[in-house]
Amino acid sequence: MPGSFSGIEIGARALSAYQGLIDLTGHNIANVNTPGYTRQQGELQSSPPDDPLNGIPAAVGTGVELAAITGVRDRYLQSRLDAALSDQSRYDQLHTVLQRVQAAYSEPNAGALSDLLTQFFNSFQAISANPEDVGTRQVALNQANALATRFRALWADLSSAAQDAASQIQDRIAQANQIARQVADLNAHIAAVAAQKGSTSDLEDQRDQLVQQLGKLVGAEASPVRDARGIATGAVNVTVGGFLLVDGNESASLPTTTTLVAGIPALGNDQSAYPMSGGEVAGLVEAQNHIAQYQSQLNGLASALITQVNQIHQAGYGLDGSTGRAFFRGSGAADIAVDPAVAADPKTIAAASAPAPGMQPAPGDGEVARAIADLASARIVNGATLTDAYAAHVARVGSDVAAAISQATNAAALSQQLQALRNTISGVSLDEELTHMIQYQRAYQAAARIVTVMDDLLNRVINGMGQ
Amino acid sequence: MRVASNMSVDRSLYDMEAAADRLTRVQEQISSGKHLNRPSDDPAHVAQDLSLRAAQSNITQFQSNIATARAFIGTADNALSQVSTLLRQARQLAVQGATDTLDPTARQGLADQATSILQQIASLGNAQIGDRYVFAGRRTSAPPFQVQGTKVTYVGGTAASGDASINVEIAPGEVLQINAPGDQAFEGIFDTLNRLANDLSTGQISSLSQNDLSAIDRAIANVNGTRAVFGTNVQRLDQTKTRLDDASATMAALQSKIEDADIPQAVVALNEAQNAYQAALAATARGFQQSLLDFLR
Numbered sequence: 001m002p003g004s005f006s007g008i009e010i011g012a013r014a015l016s017a018y019q020g021l022i023d024l025t026g027h028n029i030a031n032v033n034t035p036g037y038t039r040q041q042g043e044l045q046s047s048p049p050d051d052p053l054n055g056i057p058a059a060v061g062t063g064v065e066l067a068a069i070t071g072v073r074d075r076y077l078q079s080r081l082d083a084a085l086s087d088q089s090r091y092d093q094l095h096t097v098l099q100r101v102q103a104a105y106s107e108p109n110a111g112a113l114s115d116l117l118t119q120f121f122n123s124f125q126a127i128s129a130n131p132e133d134v135g136t137r138q139v140a141l142n143q144a145n146a147l148a149t150r151f152r153a154l155w156a157d158l159s160s161a162a163q164d165a166a167s168q169i170q171d172r173i174a175q176a177n178q179i180a181r182q183v184a185d186l187n188a189h190i191a192a193v194a195a196q197k198g199s200t201s202d203l204e205d206q207r208d209q210l211v212q213q214l215g216k217l218v219g220a221e222a223s224p225v226r227d228a229r230g231i232a233t234g235a236v237n238v239t240v241g242g243f244l245l246v247d248g249n250e251s252a253s254l255p256t257t258t259t260l261v262a263g264i265p266a267l268g269n270d271q272s273a274y275p276m277s278g279g280e281v282a283g284l285v286e287a288q289n290h291i292a293q294y295q296s297q298l299n300g301l302a303s304a305l306i307t308q309v310n311q312i313h314q315a316g317y318g319l320d321g322s323t324g325r326a327f328f329r330g331s332g333a334a335d336i337a338v339d340p341a342v343a344a345d346p347k348t349i350a351a352a353s354a355p356a357p358g359m360q361p362a363p364g365d366g367e368v369a370r371a372i373a374d375l376a377s378a379r380i381v382n383g384a385t386l387t388d389a390y391a392a393h394v395a396r397v398g399s400d401v402a403a404a405i406s407q408a409t410n411a412a413a414l415s416q417q418l419q420a421l422r423n424t425i426s427g428v429s430l431d432e433e434l435t436h437m438i439q440y441q442r443a444y445q446a447a448a449r450i451v452t453v454m455d456d457l458l459n460r461v462i463n464g465m466g467q
Numbered sequence: 468m469r470v471a472s473n474m475s476v477d478r479s480l481y482d483m484e485a486a487a488d489r490l491t492r493v494q495e496q497i498s499s500g501k502h503l504n505r506p507s508d509d510p511a512h513v514a515q516d517l518s519l520r521a522a523q524s525n526i527t528q529f530q531s532n533i534a535t536a537r538a539f540i541g542t543a544d545n546a547l548s549q550v551s552t553l554l555r556q557a558r559q560l561a562v563q564g565a566t567d568t569l570d571p572t573a574r575q576g577l578a579d580q581a582t583s584i585l586q587q588i589a590s591l592g593n594a595q596i597g598d599r600y601v602f603a604g605r606r607t608s609a610p611p612f613q614v615q616g617t618k619v620t621y622v623g624g625t626a627a628s629g630d631a632s633i634n635v636e637i638a639p640g641e642v643l644q645i646n647a648p649g650d651q652a653f654e655g656i657f658d659t660l661n662r663l664a665n666d667l668s669t670g671q672i673s674s675l676s677q678n679d680l681s682a683i684d685r686a687i688a689n690v691n692g693t694r695a696v697f698g699t700n701v702q703r704l705d706q707t708k709t710r711l712d713d714a715s716a717t718m719a720a721l722q723s724k725i726e727d728a729d730i731p732q733a734v735v736a737l738n739e740a741q742n743a744y745q746a747a748l749a750a751t752a753r754g755f756q757q758s759l760l761d762f763l764r
Contacts, residue, residue: 032472032473033473099507102506103505107505107506107517108506108513108516108517108520108726114517114520114521115520115521115524117521118520118521118524119524122525122527125525125528125529125532126528126532128532128636129531129536129635130535132598132599132607132608133597352605355628356628356629356630359630362605362606362607362624362630363605364607364608364624364630364633365605365630365633366633367634370642374636374640377640387517387518387521388514388518390517391515391516391517391518392514394506394514395506395511395513395514396510398505398506398507398509398510398513399506399507401506401507402510405507412481416477416478416481419477420474420477420478423473423474423477424468424470424471424474425469426471427472427474428471428472428473429470430472430759431758432469434758434759434760434763
């Protein structure tokens with residue numbers, strides 16, 4: 001036989017359950033715009049009779065209770081989304097750096113290296129047609145100087161892009177280490193809350209967001225920790241290419257060096273490398289690698305130019321009778337410059353061929369200048385002309401940028417789709433929440449009515465009976 | 468499918484950005500007139516584009532070389548044309564002097580005229596274009612013919628000392644000798660004229676009518692021979708220039724095909740991009756107008 005006040009208790013329990021659900025609805029609505037928020041559901045459970053074993057056949061239950069609050073999440077989808085975002089960050093970063101590099105070339109334009117290279121050879125062609133003219137020689141000096149300056153400036157631009165990438169890599173790694181510590185802290189926190197049967201969904205959201213950031217930074221991947229019986233403990237471990245960044249409640253520091261393993265960007269060094277599946281650092285390492293290759297190619301071009309021009313120039317004679325002079329000094333794109341002695345006096349440009357024994361070099365002799373001009377069509381860089389080799393180099397830069405752009409676009413489209421999929425499962429729908437709110441509000445009103453009715457009944461018993 | 472409130476916002480943002488990006492790219496093509504603004508716009512063709520630009524720039528230089536060569540040859544040819552005229556006058560003198568009716572004063576007058584012709588021709592041998600002596604071989608900065616009285620010495624470049632020819636590249640790999648060194652172009656002229664003056668003043672009629680006349684004829688033939696070579700060379704320069712012009716035009720067309728935006732197509736694309744952008748904006752503006760909230764009181 002239930003107690004006299006059990007009816008009021010049923011009402012009170014229902015009021016409290018629906019109050020909780022309405023609060024939960026409020027919580028969901030409040031977080032409709034919170035990034036990474038997972039909508040939460042309350043689990044209602046009917047409450048059994050106080051004393052189900054006393055043999056009374058018609059024992060009434062004790063109402064309803066809010067048994068648990070859980071987030072509606074799909075771990076598999078979440079990890080696919082993280083991977084897509086990590087890819088997107090990688091290609092975005094690669095494309096950002098490479099676009100800057102491409103802009104440094106400023107091709108195809110007048111005044112860019114390709115143009116200056118041709119103008120340089122043309123200016124020697126002009127000398128060969130008019131070797132006596134000091135003005136024509138001065139023009140050639142100016143062109144040569146412009147070409148050398150452009151080589152050096154391009155080299156410096158590439159170097160500073162590579163340096164910026166290097167310092168960004170260090171920033172990102174430091175950031176990742178800090179976030180890893182927060183993930184480890186959250187692991188501990190979640191375990192503590194879970195042990196007391198508390199709701200961990202909001203904490204898990206926070207951790208998911210941090211793990212996602214780690215993915216965007218260094219291509220980190222999370223996996224749930226399981227105990228000896230194979231049951232998830234609620235904690236996650238985070239790894240980067242096999243490096244255990246977060247191990248339960250502990251976090252490590254990532255290696256600060258980077259390398260490439262079979263073309264794949266990795267943290268660490270050749271002895272112990274941890275290949276990154278994505279992330280900004282992967283993109284930056286890739287960009288660095290591209291830049292290093294560009295620089296090496298540019299160097300090859302500059303050094304071929306220096307060697308070949310000097311070789312011919314040294315055999316020639318200047319208007320002042322000087323010979324054996326190098327035209328360019330330096331050994332590559334970083335330090336190519338017109339030899340200062342030549343730069344100081346256009347007459348020292350060796351346009352003339354060697355004179356007959358005992359004769360002065362002839363001022364109208366432009367044979368050597370023509371030989372230098374003809375280098376324009378000589379296949380001196382791996383079987384290609386300087387102009388063609390440089391054009392191929394520019395085409396390579398362009399196709400690297402184009403590839404990075406299309407990869408970034410594709411990755412963005414994929415992560416957009418996965419984000420939408422995640423939202424269909426975990427996102428808050430205001431219409432849905434408002435519908436729930438009406439539903440819960442009605443139930444709350446009904447429960448309140450139960451309390452009033454019980455109050456009436458008790459009033460009759462306590463105050464009205466026996467009078 | 469369950470639809471969360473943020474999905475349409477996310478989608479709209481993504482679509483608006485994509486539409487704005489397309490619009491910007493088409494606008495750039497139209498405003499710059501170029502399809503190829505940076506290597507990544509068309510990596511497959513940028514190398515060809517740079518090669519075409521280089522080749523055209525080369526052609527401009529070769530055309531400038533051709534102009535230099537033409538002016539150089541023109542100056543030399545003009546001088547030789549005058550030399551030819553003067554030699555014909557000298558021939559007249561020889562014919563006049565070969566008659567025995569002249570008195571010594573008249574003979575001396577003819578001899579003086581011959582000497583004057585010699586000096587005029589020597590001066591033509593030192594003809595210049597700008598500062599360059601055109602008959603000096605490669606020794607272009609000093610007068611090739613030194614004149615002392617009636618003695619004329621050639622000091623310019625010679626085939627023997629390897630500095631006779633001035634060669635100019637007029638097209639890729641195509642080199643043309645543009646000069647005639649003075650020792651070849653003026654071969655025998657000064658000796659012939661000196662002997663003529665001498666024969667005129669001393670009345671060597673038989674020498675005048677035979678040796679001198681034939682020597683002058685040989686000199687005229689030599690000068691005309693050189694001029695014929697000049698003529699051929701000018702013709703070749705003209706042909707080469709035409710050929711380069713044609714090549715340049717062809718390359719410009721090719722380059723334009725690679726570089727330039729197809730404007731009509733770009734304008735159509737611009738309209739499409741604008742429409743898409745407007746549609747994305749309109750959908751965004753309308754999409755968030757209603758929710759269940761509008762019906763709750």
